[in-house]
Amino acid sequence: MEVKRQKTRNPWAWVPSLYFAEGMPYVVVMTVSVIMYKRMGISNADIALYTSWLYLPWVIKPLWSPVVDLVKTKRWWIVSMQVLLGAAFAGVAFTIPLPGFFQYTLAFLWLLAFSSATHDIAADGFYMIGLDEHKQAFFVGIRSTFYRLAILTGQGLIVILAGYLESSTGLASASVSVKAINRVENQAMTGFQNFHIIPEAGPLHLVAGMEELEISTNVVLPAQADSILHFVKEWNTKHRFYPQEIPQTVTNSETGTEVSWWSENVSGPLGQILQKHFGPTVPVKKLEQTVGNVGVVYFHLSEKPKETPVAVNLSWKSGDKSIQLLEGSRFVFDKFNWNQPALAVIQLDPKLKKASGAVFEATSGNITFAWVTVFFILSGLLVGLFLFHRFVLPRPAGDRPAVTQDGRSPFSEFFRTFALFFKKEHIGVSIAFLLLFRFGEAQLVKLAAPFLLDAREAGGLGLTTGEVGLVYGTIGMIALTVGGILGGWVASRQGLKYWLWWMILAVNLPNGVYVFLAYALPDSFITICIAVAIEQFGYSFGFTAYMLYMIYISEGEHKTAHFAITTGFMALGMMLPGMFSGWLQELIGYQHFFIWVVVSAIPILVVAFFVKIKPEFGKKLKE
Incomplete structure (x- = not known):
């Protein structure tokens, strides 16, 4: 049967x-x-x-x-x-x-x-x-x-x-505690140059050269931080702590040095062309003359490894993410360098002014x-x-x-499949809708995080890396998810045609919270979180209309292929505005840029007048 x-x-x-x-x-x-x-x-x-x-x-x-x-x-x-x-x-x-x-x-x-x-x-x-x-x-x-x-x-x-x-x-891990402190004294460089490592009894294990490192929250000149960074790179390279990477290299005919194929044939020539034709004609004034303070930690092995080299990864484990690893994320210890300290540079966020701390852990394994x-x-x-x-x-x-x-x-x-898509009724309006629906959002998404991170002297909010991670990774994600689910629910009750205008406004009007943030520069972290949550909720709620419209114009013969074509226009609508958004922001500043982002809603509002949607599409019909 x-x-x-x-x-x-x-x-x-x-x-x-x-x-x-x-x-x-x-x-x-x-x-x-x-x-x-x-x-x-x-x-x-x-x-x-x-x-x-x-x-x-x-x-x-x-x-x-x-x-x-x-x-x-x-x-x-x-x-x-x-x-x-x-x-x-x-x-x-x-x-x-x-x-x-x-x-x-x-x-x-x-x-x-x-x-x-x-x-x-x-x-x-x-x-x-x-x-x-x-x-x-x-x-x-x-x-x-x-x-x-x-x-x-x-x-x-x-x-x-x-x-x-x-x-x-692999081996048992070793960790070091890094403390950001409010005082002038700083432990940037510890006397490890003359450090003598003696083999320890017991099984092979990792050893942290110090249990705790204190770094002053006072900012330093870039030259000071660069000198320490340069020293650490030279030290680790000299003692063969850095793993041998596997590049596809060629020899530069002018310098005789080996460089990546990508650098030699693509990024290098392209960078020279862009610098020649589009580089700044006048010196750019630097608004920040200082950077976050740095300190050095080090690790070594307890004894000579018996056979294969030991690869060690150093990373942030817990604490304040405003304290970050700047240099030295991976080392390789072997029988030649096991008794030398491998160095790593830790840097504070320059906006961090209060006492804080973080733990960094060195781990090894297969x-x-x-x-x-x-x-x-x-x-x-x-x-x-x-x-x-x-x-x-x-x-x-x-x-x-x-x-x-x-x-x-x-x-x-x-070939008929492609032709049928472009023969659809009002296809010109549909393509314009796909390209312009996210015109403002495509620009905002490129500059929102830089705005939150930039110093207040540069027109930003001066948040730390950890704070931005909390804003977008937790609060923003919750708002994004709730908005998407709610958008689908309301559209299923009254249809896409009813909600189209509301959802277009939901995507674009909440961008105005960045105009408020750029002019008010609020100190309250809660205020910033609320503003970002509003923008993320509105975007996710309104994006429902975009997805449904893609489905709507794909209906009919070859709907699968036609929906794939609409996704191509969606990607193009995000790519093109994003390409010039950074250039525009640098010209007019954050305040005027976010006003422009809100004004960028005008084209889609005009196009929406010509969009034709069946009133019953997406709506649950009465039996």
């Missing part, structure tokens, strides 16, 4: 997990891979070059979105890509221990990126097919929330797990084992999501390959 296929299922059973599965590979490719390569000793230039290219599949995914629409079902693509993602994660894990791990892991990360971008296309298409307009409107906030949850899991829990494995699979374990766990997670979705995803009647509907050839249908 044939089991009847379930065509419908409660969306709560699959929407959250589907969009969690969509976000996890993205954050691993774009963020976690960078951290892994840094831990594995790859040079910064090569990390930036090769991991930046991994973003390409998401940029060009509209080019192959018709294939997903024309071949097989969206459900087939989702479960197939999840299997492929699980295999790609496993491939990364298997190749990390190999001698040529950089090239091999990059190949599997490319597979991850392509599979993830394809999964995005299929998941978005399935969302539109599997839900009616009312449920699409209701769950648009839920899907965004679980996508963000995946991003937070990747940037937080996954990295924390890797760090825990790195520190728990870095390769840690990242192999993490990627095997990720592989198991994606395989588990595949098995879950294999049985839980519904089989809606509309989920059919478009090419089988009337027998057209895949080749002609591929």
Whole structure:
């Protein structure tokens, strides 16, 4: 007896997990891979070059979105890509221990990126097919929330797990307490140059050269901090504490020195062109002549390592994040330098004026084992999501390959898909809406954090790094999540047409809180938090209209491919305004810049007059 296929299922059973599965590979490719390569000793230039290219599949995914629409079902693509993602994660894990791990892991990360971008296309298409307009409107906030949850899991829990494995699979950790104090005296440089290390009894372990370092909160001249930083770099390089990075280098024909291929052929020439044609014509007056004070801590081994070198990672563990590690995040001890101190520079935020403290911990471990374990766990997670979705995803009647509907050839249908999008009614207005909806927000997002961090003399609020992390990472995230869920709920009750204008205003009017902050420069941290929460809530609430409008104009034949095209316009609408926002702010200052951001709402308000939306779209209809 044939089991009847379930065509419908409660969306709560699959929407959250589907969009969690969509976000996890993205954050691993774009963020976690960078951290892994840094831990594995790859040079910064090569990390930036090769991991930046991994973003390409998401940029060009509209080019192959018709294939997903024309071949097989969206459900087939989702479960197939999840299997492929699980295999790609496993491939990364298997190749990390190999001698040529950089090239091999990059190949599997490319597979991850392509599979993830394809999964995005299929998941978005399935969302539109599997839900009616009312449920699409209701769950648009839920899907965004679980996508963000995946991003937070990747940037937080996954990295924390890797760090825990790195520190728990090696020698016992060693820590030093750093105190910011309100007095003139400073322990910037301790007398370690003549320090004589004697082997200690017992098993090999890390030793902190001091239990506590005190740094005065008084600011110093940049030359003072630079001299200490330069000394520490030279010391660690001379004693071979810095790991041998693996750059793809070439020899500079003029200087004879080895530089990265990226620096030689791309960043160097481009930087010279930009400096020549767009550099400042008059000296820029520096508003801050001082920097945060610095101090030096050091570590060594208790005895000579017996076989392999010991890689040590130094990082902030707890306390005030306004006290940060400036230099010396990773050392390598071997049989030649084990009895020399490895140095690290700690710097205070120049805006920190009160007594405070932080703990920095040096850990060692099997870095390769840690990242192999993490990627095997990720592989198991994606395989588990595949098995879950294999049985839980519904089989809606509309989920059919478009090419089988009337027998057209895949080749002609591929180009026809793009043509149909640009033949949609009022497509010019739709594209203008996609490009201009976030015109103000795209500029604000680039300068909001710098404004919070900049000194008051420069027109900013002078917050510390730790305070900005609290504002955006905790309070802002809560407001963002609540706004997204509420936006989806209200849109599902009265439809997109009813809420369109309100949501456009919700995205743009709260930007005015930055005008208030720029002119008032309030000292109250609570006031600043409330202002940022208002802006984040308004953005997330109003962004619901943007997502629903993308779904609306994608309706009809080839909705999956057409939604992917709208995401391309969304990315363009964020990229172009962001490119000139910093330049504009430097010309007119924060106060006038934030006024301009609010004024930037005018174009979308004009376009909104011409937007045509069916009154019933997104609304729950009475039976």
